[in-house]
Amino acid sequence: MLKISSFQFNSYAENTYCIYNEYNELIIVDPGCYQPNEYTTLIDFIDEKKMKPVQMILTHAHIDHIYGVNKLCLDFKIEPYMSALEVPVYEMAIWAGELFGTPVDKYEGNFHFIDETSVIKLRNDTLKILHTPGHSPGSLSFYDATQNWVISGDTLFLNSIGRTDFPLCNHNDLISAIQNKLYQLPDNTTVYSGHGHPTNIGYEKKMNPFVKAN
Numbered sequence: 642m643l644k645i646s647s648f649q650f651n652s653y654a655e656n657t658y659c660i661y662n663e664y665n666e667l668i669i670v671d672p673g674c675y676q677p678n679e680y681t682t683l684i685d686f687i688d689e690k691k692m693k694p695v696q697m698i699l700t701h702a703h704i705d706h707i708y709g710v711n712k713l714c715l716d717f718k719i720e721p722y723m724s725a726l727e728v729p730v731y732e733m734a735i736w737a738g739e740l741f742g743t744p745v746d747k748y749e750g751n752f753h754f755i756d757e758t759s760v761i762k763l764r765n766d767t768l769k770i771l772h773t774p775g776h777s778p779g780s781l782s783f784y785d786a787t788q789n790w791v792i793s794g795d796t797l798f799l800n801s802i803g804r805t806d807f808p809l810c811n812h813n814d815l816i817s818a819i820q821n822k823l824y825q826l827p828d829n830t831t832v833y834s835g836h837g838h839p840t841n842i843g844y845e846k847k848m849n850p851f852v853k854a855n
């Protein structure tokens with residue numbers, strides 16, 4: 642059975658998630674660590690629970706979700722997994738970091754590419770991958786069907802939806818990803834978003850001011 646812990650990092654208040662099993666094997670999701678104390682917070686959590694990071698997965702490659710990719714991959718000898726459609730988004734994040742004066746520690750290693758035909762496995766547990774584009778072309782959501790939760794990246798938030806005013810965003814794609822993928826999950830599915838508090842599918846289908854259920 643997977644457990645999930647969340648951390649809020651960097652000036653964008655991004656949510657980084659740790660998913661781990663009873664053997665203390667751990668997947669790091671969207672490492673937004675930027676300041677030294679943010680790395681310390683995450684690494685202390687991992688050390689105190691004697692966890693072994695085995696994989697890193699990215700919902701998407703915007704700057705606030707990828708600051709920690711390089712250091713954590715090198716430190717823990719793991720490699721990042723994301724959609725191939727996020728390669729130009731990652732390159733843009735490097736450029737944006739220079740532009741905003743918050744340079745990204747660029748990862749020069751190997752990215753593994755995943756899509757809806759792939760599965761994230763942590764020993765006996767699996768996460769289903771949903772392609773939920775719109776906020777970025779290769780945005781992915783990670784769904785635990787056993788315990789009914791989904792990590793939605795910046796696609797769906799409590800009472801809100803992802804921005805689509807950045808390059809490579811597509812508003813219609815976002816709306817249809819929410820209606821046709823996320824809103825098809827059971828109403829009691831907990832949604833862990835890339836920013837802000839968790840919510841659930843049933844609540845958003847009724848109350849989300851931007852996207853109602855079909």
Ligand SMILES: [Zn+2]
Nearest residue numbers: 701703776795
């Ligand atoms: Zn984003």
